[in-house]
Amino acid sequence: MVQISNLTDIIPQVREFENTDYYEQSTKIYFLRNFTIEMIEPYLKYNLYSNGIKPEVIFGEYDVINQELLDPQSNLHKVNPEIIILAMFMDNFVPELLSSKDELIDFLSDLDEQFELLLVNTDSLIILNTFIPSMYSEWGIASLSHVSKSEYIICKINQHIREYVSNHSDRFFLVDWERLIRILGEENSIDYRFWYSSRAPFKNAFLDLYSREITKIVRALKGLSKKCVILDCDNTLWGGVVGEDGLDGIKLDKHSYPGRVFFDFQKNLLYLYERGVLITLCSKNNEEDVWEVLDNHPYSLLKRSHLTGWRINWENKVKNIESLARELNIGLDSMVLVDDSPVECGQVKQYLPDVTVITVPQKLYIYPPLLLRDGLFDTLNFSSEDKNRTQMYQSEARRKQDQKQFSSIDDYLASLELVETIHPIRPGEIARVAQLTQKTNQFNLTTRRYSEADIKRFADDPDAAIYVLYVNDRYGEYGLTGILIARFEDHKCILDSFLLSCRILGRKLEKVFVFHCMKEIIKSHNISQWQAEYIPSKKNQQVMSFWEDMGFTLQSKGNGIKKYSLATSEFKPEQIDFIKIVEE
Amino acid sequence: MEERVKRIMAEILGIKQESINSKTTPDTVKEWDSLKHMQLILALEEEFSVEIPDEFIDKMLNVDMIFSVLRNLVE
Structure with a gap:
């Protein structure tokens, strides 16, 4: 039930987007291709702009992929794109193309060579695709008694591509064309007319869906992934109204309709939970009615232990959502509300435009x-922190509960028995570090987003250093939650990035972390001068005076960007007694 | 129908709808290249829910020709 956009609607909208100046994010995408793909441009631009990302889209010459990769003077290398899309269409209407097993092996090794070229000759992230199997079997209805050759070959090639991507997940991503074709059907996807006349094989529907998949990858890369889902209860988590219909009356039974729709919805919700998405409730109910369902309904897959927060009361939903955001310390723009009431959805859209709102559809079967x-x-990768996130937030709730016993904040912080573990980055931490640079918005001094490949480069560079911070206290572990990236130029140290995950803020951990890193750097490098920056974004106002607080001197200010310096001789780290430091 | 055709031509080619007349052709509009032509055909097909046979595609090079091909297909 994918709604495909009309070309005549989106082209004028793209023009309008292009005349708007301000976008928080931008990207540069280069197509290396062996067919006519230019017609994707309006769809791709439309989808990226709609997500707040300003794109530049460049098409390589027709079918000269290896030449562009090999020639250091080629347009590809001049453009130096953030993302390369290697779009390859296999002329699989002619299954004789690969007639023997040896030819298949040769073909796969040619593919690998091309992928290696991309890996070695560029710094970009690379998006591959799978090939589309032919619609009809060349053996006709007797194909089962033969091994249908082209089906077998495409299947092998696609498997090979998927494995390659999964083994190189720091640089390679996949848009699985075969899956897109499953969604749309080949007849809605392939335009044989323009394929034969102009080597332009795709219909608009396919180009639109392809663009959306690319956009998902770029969005995750730019830190725009949502973190939290807020659920209404009646007619959202189950059918009916629990306050009126009772535990036995609500529709959630997987053996009947519409119960099984809600059962399946909950099943998908738990996949999100597994990925580390925070699950919260915000509904107008009696609290005990809701717990009755979650604790005792035989088909409620969602349990109380999956939740990180809830507002079950008769108050205004806008206020409830704001207070949930405060409690979890996340931005409204990382929250998604699912609700069946058009009125509530409309209010939230109007008063909290940053929250993404999904209304339960009338056609329940698409829900x-x-x-x-x-x-x-979607996130680019998963780290162990994702899996433990809910537990971490639950310990946080207990901390907040206990905090009420203390009269002063310092007494409370001392009671936490905070421990910081700080060390230079290790190989197993690269994915998490990249993810944090992509996702951290609030406590982030420069908001530079880095891919795994970028982080690896810093880690291997003798003129750079990355320090990571783990925090734990007597309630539990927060995991890897802080990063400092430094670059060295002669006797100067440039603090390129400094960020902390929002779940450890307000404990003075940042001071201890940054001072400790600086001390470590002084021990191993001959540094006389420090440079630091604050680059404003929509969300990082809370750190605009951070470097002043650390004793740095403001040197210049322009466009909101503040540049600081500090001489090592002036460096006087403050002592904070209630936080213990462990070096591992 | 003619106005709908002109509107689509204007949107796809990025030109003013009032400026379109029978002299508006790929030779006089520099944006109207072969890619834009394919886009135009696809947009017209979307708008009028028709499939334009490929022998007509290369002939639809001004508003009158486009109009006459579409009228035959729609009727």
Whole structure:
């Protein structure tokens, strides 16, 4: 039930987007291709602009992929794109192309060579695709008694591509064309007319869907992934109204309709939970009615232990959502509300425009996969922190509960028994570090987003250093939650990035972390001068005076960017007694 | 129908709808290249829910020709 956009609607909208100046994010995408793909441009631009990302889209020459990669003077290398899309269309209407097993092996090794070229000759992230199997079997109805050759070959090639991507997940991503064709059907995807006349094989529907998949990857890369889902209860988590219909009356039974729709919706919700998405409730109910369902309904897959927060009361939903955001310390723009009431949805859209709102559709049967379909919560990779996130937030709730016993904040912080573990980055931490640079918005001095490949480069560079911070206290572990990236030029140290995950803020951990890193750097490098920056974004106002607080001197200010310096001789780290430091 | 055709031509080619007349052709509009032509065909097909056979595609090079091909297909 994908709604495909009309070309005549989106082209004028793209023009309008292009005349708007301000976008928080931008990207540069280069197509290396062996067919006519230019017609994707309006769809791709439309989808990226709609997500707040200003794109530049450049098409390489027709079918000269290896030449562009090999020639250091080529346009590809001049452009130096953030993302390369290697779009390859296999002329699989002619299955004789590969007639023997040896030819298949040769073909696969040619593919690998091309991928290696991309890996070695560029710094970009690379998006590959799978090939599309032919629609009809060359053996006709007797194909089962033969091994249908082209089906077998395409299947092998696609498997090879998927494995390559999964083994190189720091640089390579995949848009699985075969899956897109499953969604749309080949007849809605391939335009044989323009394929034969102009080597332009795709219909608009396919180009639109392809663009959306690319956009999901770029969005995750730019830190725009949603972190939290807020659920209404009645007619959202189950059918009916629990306060009136009772535990036995609500529709959630997987053996009947519409119960099984809600059952499947909950099943998909738990996939998000597994990925580390925070699950919260915000509904107008009696609290005990809701717990009755979650604790005792035989088909409620969602349990109280999956939740990181809830507002079950009769108050205004806008206020409730704001207070949930404060409690979890996340931005409204990382929250998604699912609710069946058009009135409540409308209010939230109006008063909290940053919250993404999904209304339970009238056609209930399209409801279950909605949260997965649009990739709102997609991240580029998974780290162990994702899996433990809910537990971490639950310990946080206990901390807040206990905090009420203390009269002063310092007494409370001392009671936490905070421990910081700080060390230079290790190989197993690269994915998490990249993810943090992509996702951290609030406590982030420069908001520079880095891919895994970028982080690896810093880690291997003798003129750079990355320090990571782990925090734990007597309630539990917060995991890897802080990063400092430094670059060295002669006797100067440039603090390129400094960021902390929002779940450890307000404990003076940042001071201890930055001072400790600086001390370590002084021990191993001959540094006389320090440079630091604050680059404003929509969300990082809370750190605009951070470097002043650390004793740095403001040197210049322009466009909101503040540049600082500090001489090592002036460096006087403050002592904070209630935080213990461990070096590992 | 003619106005709908002109509107689509204007949007796809990025030109003013009032400026379109029978002299508006790929030779006089520099944006109207072969890619834009394919886009134009696809947009017209979307708008009028028709499929334009490929022998007509290369002939639809001004508003009158486009109009006459579409009229035959729609009727």
